[in-house]
Amino acid sequence: MTATDVLVPGHAPAAGREVQVDLLVVGAGPAGLYAAYYAGFRGLRTAIVDSLPEPGGQVTALYPEKMIYDVAGFPGIKGRDLVAGLVAQAARFEPVYVLGERAETLTNEAGQRPRAGDRLVITTDKGTRISCGAVVITGGIGTFTPRPLPGGAEWEGRGLTYVVKELAAHAGQDVVIVGGGDSAVDWALALGDIASSVTVVHRRKHFRAHAASVADMEKGPAVIVTDAQVDSLEGDGVLHTVHVRHKDGAVTPYRAHAVIAALGFTADIGPLETWGIDIVDRKIMVDTAMRTSVAGVYSAGDITEYPGKVRLIAVGFGEAATAVNNAATYLDPDQPLFPGHSSDDPAGIGAAAAH
Numbered sequence: 001m002t003a004t005d006v007l008v009p010g011h012a013p014a015a016g017r018e019v020q021v022d023l024l025v026v027g028a029g030p031a032g033l034y035a036a037y038y039a040g041f042r043g044l045r046t047a048i049v050d051s052l053p054e055p056g057g058q059v060t061a062l063y064p065e066k067m068i069y070d071v072a073g074f075p076g077i078k079g080r081d082l083v084a085g086l087v088a089q090a091a092r093f094e095p096v097y098v099l100g101e102r103a104e105t106l107t108n109e110a111g112q113r114p115r116a117g118d119r120l121v122i123t124t125d126k127g128t129r130i131s132c133g134a135v136v137i138t139g140g141i142g143t144f145t146p147r148p149l150p151g152g153a154e155w156e157g158r159g160l161t162y163v164v165k166e167l168a169a170h171a172g173q174d175v176v177i178v179g180g181g182d183s184a185v186d187w188a189l190a191l192g193d194i195a196s197s198v199t200v201v202h203r204r205k206h207f208r209a210h211a212a213s214v215a216d217m218e219k220g221p222a223v224i225v226t227d228a229q230v231d232s233l234e235g236d237g238v239l240h241t242v243h244v245r246h247k248d249g250a251v252t253p254y255r256a257h258a259v260i261a262a263l264g265f266t267a268d269i270g271p272l273e274t275w276g277i278d279i280v281d282r283k284i285m286v287d288t289a290m291r292t293s294v295a296g297v298y299s300a301g302d303i304t305e306y307p308g309k310v311r312l313i314a315v316g317f318g319e320a321a322t323a324v325n326n327a328a329t330y331l332d333p334d335q336p337l338f339p340g341h342s343s344d345d346p347a348g349i350g351a352a353a354a355h
Contacts, residue, residue, distance in 0.1 A: 017128055019096055021047045023327055024122055024132040026103045029057025031301030031316035032138035033086035038324045040093020042339060047130055048095050051102040056083035065167045066186050072314050101126045106275040116295035134327040137299040149261035159239025160259045170195050174255040176242045178230055179262035185209035187260055188222045198222040199254050201244055203229040290323035298323035
């Protein structure tokens with residue numbers, strides 16, 4: 001099951017429409033999806049806006065097949081399965097999905113810079129206006145673009161990819177992975193028993209990936225080529241050879257049906273920098289209540305910064321709950337900060353029913 005399998009048709013409004021909700025979540029990654037669930041639990045009508053066409057953020061876009069091992073309660077879970085579960089968890093509260101649209105401007109209803117207590121209006125690049133009482137920004141690292149493989153542009157879609165969407169697509173193939181970070185090593189491990197061969201090319205001697213993962217890769221079937229980089233790709237319409245140049249200048253050909261360029265990505269938080277929020281090094285500064293410097297605007301997940309910050313999905317879940325609970329009291333000061341545990345209500349929807 002994928003995230004889109006559990007989306008309810010019709011949730012996404014047509015571009016240019018008006019959306020009225022209590023809370024807007026900016027970013028449909030794991031923290032954002034959990035924020036949507038928790039906002040529903042608090043009885044808040046919620047919308048989620050994301051520039052990507054489907055929920056899941058970086059997980060869906062960059063590593064849907066990657067195993068994630070640091071989410072509490074799961075010894076290991078595929079990225080796509082985690083996203084599907086989060087979408088299903090939020091679905092009972094019917095959040096409004098505004099996907100494929102980027103949040104551009106933040107004003108009050110008069111079109112001016114908002115003040116405490118103002119109704120907030122977020123307008124997307126497609127002209128959709130979302131009116132809400134509070135905002136939770138969970139934009140991860142913002143808009144991200146894979147770093148290109150030098151000289152590889154003409155092979156994109158013809159053997160060169162930047163992410164593995166389906167492991168099975170590489171069954172029986174000769175695969176060359178370029179990069180030395182966690183993604184490159186994780187793909188090498190995941191494809192070891194699926195691909196016909198796996199070759200990892202890294203321009204440095206040492207890998208940046210987690211040491212335990214590198215050790216596992218070194219014990220596996222992957223051919224590891226360090227102090228080298230891709231010189232050129234060759235094929236007759238279909239990729240069949242990758243030429244790798246070594247530090248000494250020698251060039252070695254490797255058979256390849258596919259090249260996965262795991263070279264990282266560039267990030268841009270874009271219009272958020274015009275919202276009047278305190279931002280340092282593309283990170284949103286928050287306090288212990290996940291409040292930003294703009295009244296009614298909260299933030300959670302990787303995009304946030306504060307002393308002692310740890311960037312894990314698990315941490316983002318807790319920050320999302322903290323942000324939503326504080327947003328709920330901002331919207332209605334008579335509401336308690338902590339509404340009780342969901343396990344106190346077998347249906348898990350008591351708070352929403354009472355709203």
